[in-house]
Amino acid sequence: MRALLLTKSDEGVVTHDIADLSDDDLPEGDTTVAVEYSTINYKDGLAITNTSPIVRRWPMVPGVDFAGTVISTESEALKVGDRVVLNGWDVGEKHWGGLAERARVDSSWLTPLPDEFSTYQAAAIGTAGYTAMLCVLALERHGLTPADGPIVVSGAAGGVGSVAVSILSKLGFEVIASSGRIDSEGDYLTALGATTLIDRAELSEPSSRPLASGRWSGGIDVAGSHTLVNMLAATNPGGCVAACGLAQGMDFPGSVAPLILRGITLVGVDSVHESTERRSEAWQRLATDLDPTVLDSMITEVGLGDVATVAADIVDGKVRGRVVVDVAR
Numbered sequence: 320m321r322a323l324l325l326t327k328s329d330e331g332v333v334t335h336d337i338a339d340l341s342d343d344d345l346p347e348g349d350t351t352v353a354v355e356y357s358t359i360n361y362k363d364g365l366a367i368t369n370t371s372p373i374v375r376r377w378p379m380v381p382g383v384d385f386a387g388t389v390i391s392t393e394s395e396a397l398k399v400g401d402r403v404v405l406n407g408w409d410v411g412e413k414h415w416g417g418l419a420e421r422a423r424v425d426s427s428w429l430t431p432l433p434d435e436f437s438t439y440q441a442a443a444i445g446t447a448g449y450t451a452m453l454c455v456l457a458l459e460r461h462g463l464t465p466a467d468g469p470i471v472v473s474g475a476a477g478g479v480g481s482v483a484v485s486i487l488s489k490l491g492f493e494v495i496a497s498s499g500r501i502d503s504e505g506d507y508l509t510a511l512g513a514t515t516l517i518d519r520a521e522l523s524e525p526s527s528r529p530l531a532s533g534r535w536s537g538g539i540d541v542a543g544s545h546t547l548v549n550m551l552a553a554t555n556p557g558g559c560v561a562a563c564g565l566a567q568g569m570d571f572p573g574s575v576a577p578l579i580l581r582g583i584t585l586v587g588v589d590s591v592h593e594s595t596e597r598r599s600e601a602w603q604r605l606a607t608d609l610d611p612t613v614l615d616s617m618i619t620e621v622g623l624g625d626v627a628t629v630a631a632d633i634v635d636g637k638v639r640g641r642v643v644v645d646v647a648r
């Protein structure tokens with residue numbers, strides 16, 4: 320089987336190769352999956368380019384997501400031929416991941432794929448899309464409805480952002496898309512359902528004002544740092560912001576003013592260790608609330624040999640929407 324293999328030398332230099340491995344090389348696990356498609360998330364970009372210490376065991380097959388078919392299992396909950404998707408669970412970080420033709424994992428990490436999706440679409444959604452859904456679910460749990468006002472989404476042309484814009488629009492929300500690429504991706508964002516486009520700089524610049532005029536009832540933030548601070552500062556009283564990312568930075572240079580003077584809720588979203596119940600809920604909701612035609616418009620397909628190039632591009636913020644990796648080519 321072909322696999323992208325990351326290796327670290329004694330000097331700490333990380334290299335990547337397409338390796339020819341056998342099933343005997345696969346790690347421990349009660350279930351083996353024939354991977355059909357994987358994807359490249361921001362975290363995969365960080366791992367493959369070794370920009371951040373994502374990988375904690377070497378050598379590593381990266382890829383935090385895969386979708387495919389069970390080819391052997393010792394689990395009573397699964398059978399050969401089941402279509403499954405895996406997102407997170409430290410796969411591609413501590414345990415070999417999805418950028419290979421086969422993966423062996425713990426069956427409890429696998430989510431049955433809803434009938435509505437092909438394995439190609441499941442990989443296209445991937446961790447980015449499933450996290451976007453978790454963020455929308457967090458806003459819903461807070462009680463936000465389209466009648467409360469618009470929702471702002473940062474990094475809108477990226478993976479999480481594109482799926483979030485599309486789902487929110489389908490649910491009837493007015494969506495304010497924040498992007499650093501309005502000139503090149505404005506039409507794309509409007510086609511996903513964004514009603515207003517704002518330049519990324521409106522949110523990403525440092526501000527000395529802890530509170531701003533309310534502009535939205537809630538937000539989904541992939542950037543962290545000043546973007547998250549400014550998003551909170553302009554959230555209407557009683558609103559809610561779901562934070563999942565650090566594309567701008569992991570710092571949080573803000574004040575508690577929006578929380579204690581406007582009753583705003585900041586919800587953190589961690590897709591990697593989310594419960595099985597919430598994962599299933601998110602995938603079921605993706606089946607009803609993500610328009611497959613709109614999903615198709617977000618996808619770029621590449622082969623295993625292209626992954627290293629795309630990994631560098633995603634870290635540079637150059638990738639639009641979602642990337643599907645056909646692991647057989």
Ligand SMILES: NC(=O)c1ccc[n+]([C@@H]2O[C@H](COP(=O)([O-])OP(=O)(O)OC[C@H]3O[C@@H](n4cnc5c(N)ncnc54)[C@H](OP(=O)(O)O)[C@@H]3O)[C@@H](O)[C@H]2O)c1
Pocket residue numbers: 360361362446447450473474475476477478479480497498499500519523541542546562563564565566567568588589590591633634635636637638640
């Ligand atoms: N917590 C979790 O479980 C979880 C799950 C998935 C992803 N994430 C995180 O969410 C973030 C997005 O992931 P992704 O897969 O969607 O990545 P992505 O496809 O690369 O999207 C990130 C987007 O952020 C915007 N951006 C880039 N640099 C920025 C900056 N300096 N300031 C503000 N915005 C910037 C860009 O969008 P525009 O060009 O449109 O501005 C970029 O396309 C990453 O930090 C990732 O680690 C977290």
